[in-house]
Amino acid sequence: MVEKRLKLVNKLGLHARAAAKLVQLGETFKSEIKISKDNVEANGKSILSVLLLAAPVGTELTFSIQGPDEEDAMAAIDSLIERKFDEGE
Amino acid sequence: MIGILIVTHGSLADEIMKTCFKIIGERDTVGAYSIQWDDDPTLATRRIEKLLKKLDQGDGVLVLTDMFGGTPTNIMISLSKNSHVEIVTGVNLPMLIKAVTTMSTFNDLSEFAEKVKQQGQKNIYKVSDILSMKRV
Numbered sequence: 001m002v003e004k005r006l007k008l009v010n011k012l013g014l015h016a017r018a019a020a021k022l023v024q025l026g027e028t029f030k031s032e033i034k035i036s037k038d039n040v041e042a043n044g045k046s047i048l049s050v051l052l053l054a055a056p057v058g059t060e061l062t063f064s065i066q067g068p069d070e071e072d073a074m075a076a077i078d079s080l081i082e083r084k085f086d087e088g089e
Numbered sequence: 090m091i092g093i094l095i096v097t098h099g100s101l102a103d104e105i106m107k108t109c110f111k112i113i114g115e116r117d118t119v120g121a122y123s124i125q126w127d128d129d130p131t132l133a134t135r136r137i138e139k140l141l142k143k144l145d146q147g148d149g150v151l152v153l154t155d156m157f158g159g160t161p162t163n164i165m166i167s168l169s170k171n172s173h174v175e176i177v178t179g180v181n182l183p184m185l186i187k188a189v190t191t192m193s194t195f196n197d198l199s200e201f202a203e204k205v206k207q208q209g210q211k212n213i214y215k216v217s218d219i220l221s222m223k224r225v
Contacts (some may be wrong), residue, residue, distance in 0.1 A: 016112045024113075039222065047113070047190065048183050052219070084105055 001066040002074050010084035013056035016047075018085040023047045025080055031067025035076075044077075091192050091201055092144030095180055096137060096165055097155040101200050104181075109160040109185045116189055124161055133162050139174050149173035149198035151188060151205060153180035175202035177209070184209030 008014060009025025014022070026033045026044045042049040044063070052086060055061060065073050080086075095102040102121035110116070120140050124133050144150045152174065154162040157178040166178050175198050177184075187208040188201075195201035 020113045047186055048208070054219070 002070045003062065003064045004074055004078065005060050005062050006081050007060045007082060008055055008057055008079060010081075010087055011057055012087070013059060014050065014053060014061075016051065018087070019047050019050040021085050022077065022080060025048055025076055026073065029065075029067070029069045029073035029076070031065050031070045031073050033073060034064040036062045036064070038050060039068045090118060090146045091148045091184075091195055091198055092146060093119045093153065093188055094137075094140060094144055094150050094151040094174075094191060095119075095153045095185070096124065096161040097127070097180065098124055098159060098161060101155060102161075105180060105182060105185060108182060109189060113190060113198060118144060118146065118192070119189055122161075124139070124164070130160060130164065134168065137164060138168055138172075141168065141174065148196055151176070151192070151198065151202055152176045153185065153188065153205075154178050155180055164182060173198065175199055177202050177206045179209060181209055181213070183212035 010018065012018065023045055034041045035044045035050060035053060037053045037055055040053055042053050044050065053061065063074060063077060097208060100123045102118065102123040106119060106121040122137050122140055134196050141150055152165050154165055156162065157180070162178055163193055165174065168174070169176065184205055188205045192201070
């Protein structure tokens with residue numbers, strides 16, 4: 001299992017479209033993806049679950065990924081967040 | 090593959106579909122029919138019937154309507170006698186997103202409708218409850 005804390009840097013945080021992009025990216029990997037913040041843990045492959053995290057800009061999320069492609073999945077997610085979900089701001 | 094059709098009063102059906110597509114991307118096996126206030130119900134029924142046939146790719150169509158007892162639901166009940174549909178009322182955005190993102194994983198229409206109903210109900214929150222849960 002790989003675990004990493006990632007900070008949201010895009011202006012709107014983990015809003016609906018960003019959550020959809022994150023989940024769609026996650027679905028391309030076989031590994032199980034868990035995202036946690038405070039006491040809430042979300043399934044990284046379910047948009048409604050991810051939205052429950054209610055994470056604005058500046059939030060640090062803990063990603064725990066387990067499976068055959070866990071390293072690649074973490075790298076891809078890290079890159080998506082760093083690229084501000086390709087939203088420009 | 091199961092199809093999805095949203096049928097409501099006013100423009101809600103088209104708008105909720107557009108909103109869903111804006112979030113998760115467009116899908117071609119999802120349709121909407123908004124019954125405007127001055128529409129002729131007989132004409133609306135014929136048009137919806139055509140749309141149903143287009144969306145049914147063999148495993149039936151899940152119909153999401155706004156409210157039990159309203160014209161959109163009543164029209165769908167009348168059409169259900171001659172088509173393979175399941176109707177779930179009270180369409181909301183989380184329900185629709187869940188339905189559209191999981192439709193390809195179901196073959197059984199009744200099972201799919203049950204799951205979508207549960208998700209639609211489950212994803213209604215009193216926000217202060219969620220926020221207080223996070224503070225614990």
